[in-house]
Amino acid sequence: MSGQERHVVVVGAGPAGLAAARAAADAGARVTVLDAADVLGGQYWRHLPDERPAGREHLLHHKWDTYRALSDALRAHPAVTVVPTAQVWSLEQVSSPGLVSSSGRRDGVRLNVLVGEPDAAGRAARTFEPDALVLATGAHDRTLPFPGWQLPGVYSAGAAQALAKGERVAVGRRVVVAGAGPFLLPVASSLLRTGATVLGVHEASRTGSLARGWLDRPWELAGAVGKAGELAGYVGELVRHRVPWRPGEAVVAAHGDGQVEAVTVARLDARWAPVPGTERQVEADAVAVSHGFTPRLELAIAAGCALTASRFVIVDDTQATSVPGVWAAGEITGIGGADAALAEGAVAGAAAAGGDLGAGAAPRAIRSRDRARGFAARIEAAHGIRGGWVRWLRDDTVVCRCEETTYGRVREVVELTGSHETRSVKLTSRAGLGPCQARMCGRTLQDLLDDGGTGVDRRPIVVPVRLGDLAATPTSSTHTASQPQET
Amino acid sequence: MTSRRIPAAADPVRPGPDRPLTIWVDGEPVTGTAGQTIAGVLLGAGRRQWRSTGQSGAPRGVFCGIGVCFDCVVEVNGLRDVRACLRRAQDGDVVAPQGGPFGEPGAGRSDEHDGPEVAR
Numbered sequence: 125m126s127g128q129e130r131h132v133v134v135v136g137a138g139p140a141g142l143a144a145a146r147a148a149a150d151a152g153a154r155v156t157v158l159d160a161a162d163v164l165g166g167q168y169w170r171h172l173p174d175e176r177p178a179g180r181e182h183l184l185h186h187k188w189d190t191y192r193a194l195s196d197a198l199r200a201h202p203a204v205t206v207v208p209t210a211q212v213w214s215l216e217q218v219s220s221p222g223l224v225s226s227s228g229r230r231d232g233v234r235l236n237v238l239v240g241e242p243d244a245a246g247r248a249a250r251t252f253e254p255d256a257l258v259l260a261t262g263a264h265d266r267t268l269p270f271p272g273w274q275l276p277g278v279y280s281a282g283a284a285q286a287l288a289k290g291e292r293v294a295v296g297r298r299v300v301v302a303g304a305g306p307f308l309l310p311v312a313s314s315l316l317r318t319g320a321t322v323l324g325v326h327e328a329s330r331t332g333s334l335a336r337g338w339l340d341r342p343w344e345l346a347g348a349v350g351k352a353g354e355l356a357g358y359v360g361e362l363v364r365h366r367v368p369w370r371p372g373e374a375v376v377a378a379h380g381d382g383q384v385e386a387v388t389v390a391r392l393d394a395r396w397a398p399v400p401g402t403e404r405q406v407e408a409d410a411v412a413v414s415h416g417f418t419p420r421l422e423l424a425i426a427a428g429c430a431l432t433a434s435r436f437v438i439v440d441d442t443q444a445t446s447v448p449g450v451w452a453a454g455e456i457t458g459i460g461g462a463d464a465a466l467a468e469g470a471v472a473g474a475a476a477a478g479g480d481l482g483a484g485a486a487p488r489a490i491r492s493r494d495r496a497r498g499f500a501a502r503i504e505a506a507h508g509i510r511g512g513w514v515r516w517l518r519d520d521t522v523v524c525r526c527e528e529t530t531y532g533r534v535r536e537v538v539e540l541t542g543s544h545e546t547r548s549v550k551l552t553s554r555a556g557l558g559p560c561q562a563r564m565c566g567r568t569l570q571d572l573l574d575d576g577g578t579g580v581d582r583r584p585i586v587v588p589v590r591l592g593d594l595a596a597t598p599t600s601s602t603h604t605a606s607q608p609q610e611t
Numbered sequence: 612m613t614s615r616r617i618p619a620a621a622d623p624v625r626p627g628p629d630r631p632l633t634i635w636v637d638g639e640p641v642t643g644t645a646g647q648t649i650a651g652v653l654l655g656a657g658r659r660q661w662r663s664t665g666q667s668g669a670p671r672g673v674f675c676g677i678g679v680c681f682d683c684v685v686e687v688n689g690l691r692d693v694r695a696c697l698r699r700a701q702d703g704d705v706v707a708p709q710g711g712p713f714g715e716p717g718a719g720r721s722d723e724h725d726g727p728e729v730a731r
């Protein structure tokens with residue numbers, strides 16, 4: 125079939141989405157890229173906006189040339205429309221008998237989108253019913269609760285990173301970086317480049333699991349050598365700045381009157397439980413903490429895409445999901461970093477456009493995708509969350525930041541109701557019912573309750589929508605908004 | 612001052628020259644530079660808390676920095692529930708700290724739906 129008339133919509137303009145859009149356009153499709161942000165690049169290439177053009181932006185990024193090449197190509201391509209500030213707020217499954225697409229598909233999806241300044245009233249309502257959809261919505265970082273983590277001055281590591289890169293704001297003068305995973309290294313690097321003193325990088329995983337995760341199949345690491353080189357660069361920077369990197373340690377509490385003034389660091393055992401007697405206080409005015417990433421699955425779930433047991437979107441070798449007409453790439457399919465996201469995006473875009481995966485740039489993209497895949501498994505093996513962390517909670521530790529539900533309250537509700545089902549514990553304790561829709565605490569609650577369901581990831585309305593905007597939305601979407609479909 | 616903006620002249624990344632703007636917070640002027648978000652202006656000026664929570668009145672500012680946690684919401688030019696970490700500041704914006712619960716009065720959060728489906 126000729127790709128000409130096929131309309132591919134890509135949601136997300138991070139590494140995965142940009143690569144997908146380019147590949148789809150190169151394969152002959154008409155392409156629309158939607159991203160809620162007003163600048164392209166996603167999380168990895170978060171940069172200063174056009175109002176503050178940086179002369180040496182590349183100092184803050186890896187593969188900045190790749191970003192420039194991709195975004196320039198998309199802007200210049202006549203078949204590509206990029207729509208910034210486009211928040212997809214819901215996805216409906218539709219069957220439109222009158223609307224048989226060129227691919228012969230009758231069933232499809234409808235994206236409901238608001239275009240305009242974030243959270244403004246009166247944004248332009250638009251809907252899209254693409255022939256093919258590529259989801260590249262990425263991930264946000266996940267922070268496990270600890271006493272005092274609600275104090276101003278405690279940031280997710282992603283926030284420290286976003287503020288350093290996108291605002292040139294230093295979150296503090298004396299900063300502690302903590303959590304788990306290779307992501308802590310670029311965060312420490314960016315903090316140093318804001319002039320902050322990084323007092324230490326505390327990695328929860330101990331050297332044993334780090335060695336097992338990273339060294340047991342060294343040939344895979346060779347495949348992801350670009351990533352290894354990038355990480356080695358960060359390590360060198362930490363050494364030059366004499367920043368201690370300490371495996372097997374965690375920030376187990378933050379202290380201060382109204383804002384952070386100090387943190388408690390403790391050693392952890394292999395299960396991430398604090399070792400009694402190893403606590404020490406460190407004076408700091410900011411903490412950047414992240415224990416991994418949570419994929420943004422709302423749209424994939426609304427489309428009906430099947431998920432893995434560890435809750436990533438299942439894709440085949442062409443990045444196709446279980447739903448015909450829907451492809452997925454990047455961190456929603458596994459936390460593999462930007463190189464994996466780029467390669468997956470390129471494969472997904474070509475496939476969604478109906479392109480020949482045996483020709484052009486596709487075979488190379490498939491090979492680098494296959495090489496990058498091992499990386500996600502390594503990160504999980506080396507840095508994955510271990511259950512002992514709950515030992516650093518106290519009864520008065522806030523678990524749900526929005527509703528300020530404490531760990532003690534969650535335990536009380538479990539005792540009173542005898543329920544270990546997240547949904548019912550949420551309704552009684554109010555944990556997870558606030559405006560973030562359990563993005564911050566949902567998976568933590570599930571871990572505390574030992575409930576592995578996908579319920580907490582289901583958000584039929586992706587972000588809160590003002591009532592006025594809802595009324596302005598064309599067609600049946602208003603109906604969906606008040607009656608979330610169970611998918 | 613704990614959090615702060617790196618002055619353009621001292622920044623190795625060399626951002627374009629600062630174009631100052633002023634936003635009004637609780638009647639006080641706070642200056643930043645064009646292209647910053649409201650959270651960026653506030654943090655850049657050393658302010659890192661601007662909201663108190665609905666339940667205990669505890670102070671909050673930025674936590675996730677990318678629009679996911681809703682800790683940073685403020686009222687901007689009379690409109691509540693604007694995520695300060697996403698919204699670019701405009702010269703003259705009037706920013707009011709927001710207390711109390713999230714959402715339009717009367718719009719109603721539906722607990723049945725596991726969250727604020729039509730919250731505002």
Ligand SMILES: Cc1cc2nc3c(=O)[nH]c(=O)nc-3n(C[C@H](O)[C@H](O)[C@H](O)COP(=O)(O)OP(=O)(O)OC[C@H]3O[C@@H](n4cnc5c(N)ncnc54)[C@H](O)[C@@H]3O)c2cc1C
Nearest residue numbers: 136138139140159160166167168212261262282454455462
């Ligand atoms: C704050 C933050 C900073 C990071 N910084 C780094 C770093 O410096 N180095 C590093 O190696 N890794 C970093 N990461 C990890 C990063 O997630 C990946 O390396 C990489 O960005 C993943 O690419 P992606 O294309 O899958 O997703 P992303 O880059 O996350 O892009 C997804 C895009 O989809 C958009 N989107 C999502 N949902 C919707 C919707 N409903 N409607 C419209 N648009 C939507 C988002 O606005 C976003 O731009 C960071 C992660 C976070 C959360």
Ligand code: FES
Nearest residue numbers: 676678680681696
């Ligand atoms: S800081 Fe999390 S939404 Fe703004």
